[in-house]
Amino acid sequence: MKYLLLLLSFVTVFGLSGCGSKTHSGSTHQNMNHDTKEKKDSTQAQFSFNGIPEGGKKVNLNIQINSLNGKPVDQFELEHEKLMHLIVVSKDLSFFDHLHPQYKGKGLFTVVPNFPNGGEYKLFADFIPKGSDKNVKTKLVKVSGQQGEPISLTPDKLLTKVIDGKEITLKFDKLTTNDEAKMTFTLKDAKTKKDIINLQPYLGAIGHVVAISGDTNTYLHVHPMNEKSSGPDAEFMTSFPKKGVYKIWGQFKQNGNVFIVPFIVDVP
Structure with a gap:
């Protein structure tokens, strides 16, 4: 293997x-x-x-x-x-x-x-x-303190989100366990649909990704393949060690502001 x-x-x-x-x-x-x-x-x-x-x-x-x-x-x-x-x-x-x-x-x-x-x-x-x-x-x-209402971890049906005026789409070349998977974040302006090509380095790279399993026992901190890119695509290689639901957070920077886009996926 x-x-x-x-x-x-x-x-x-x-x-x-x-x-x-x-x-x-x-x-x-x-x-x-x-x-x-x-x-x-x-x-x-x-x-x-x-x-x-x-x-x-x-x-x-x-x-x-x-x-x-x-x-x-x-x-x-x-x-x-x-x-x-x-x-x-x-x-x-x-x-x-x-x-x-x-x-x-x-x-x-x-x-x-x-x-x-x-x-x-x-x-x-x-x-x-x-x-x-x-x-x-x-x-x-x-x-301690008053607890918020728990939020169920439901996989997203559509892997496109709009955050701070930006439309971010997440795609996988394949989604499976114990094998390499390339995940690509594509960023566009939510209104004009034009590609975003002015991403700034965040901690020295185009972006960072963290993925955590639903039981919080599996943690993935993934760095980009194309660290010097400025968009519209940010590509990452990863491997999910076991099947189940994962929450993924992509972190990017534009115009001096860091923004986070979350996705929930079910790895078969």
Whole structure:
């Protein structure tokens, strides 16, 4: 079986809480000579808040990265201009945020996440220790406060959305498990239907894609094939490890503004 996971950062997470949880990951990037065999994590993570997380209120989150023997990890590799990418989703995947915690030294990252309501949220801390492979650590957080109405995860019948005056269509060359799939985002002006060709680099690339399974146990962070493109097409290669419903968020930038377009697909 081929594992040609081009431009893909992949991890299947066993368990819902991730202080030092085990993950499997592999990655290759354009113009980089990484192999794609499964790698072992080289770190453990501790997530802590300076107070009780509550919906609609700000509280500082600390993420401490230590080696497996408990010593702080001092150095990290830049990946798309950042030392850490933190993805925050609500348990029903109706809420999504992509943050970049600030590195304070000696393995400590800090950030103030936005929890709009009470309920359960899943955190994915995505980083590369210097001289090591990509690590992804997760944490299930229970946030106090009034909960919003849960939103069912229903696959989209039409993979075209209008966001901020832009019409975005998502297409797959094929949609199946354990095989390469190319997904293409095509962007047009919603009124004129003219191709958008002035996309700006977002974190050093035309765009970024995150996909998470409906049970939140599978996480895909995908980088584009054509990083220097400015539109109208943004192409990504990925592989879905198991069948089921996934929510996909594409992130792009135009005229200085970052916008997010979500899609829900059922992978047979």
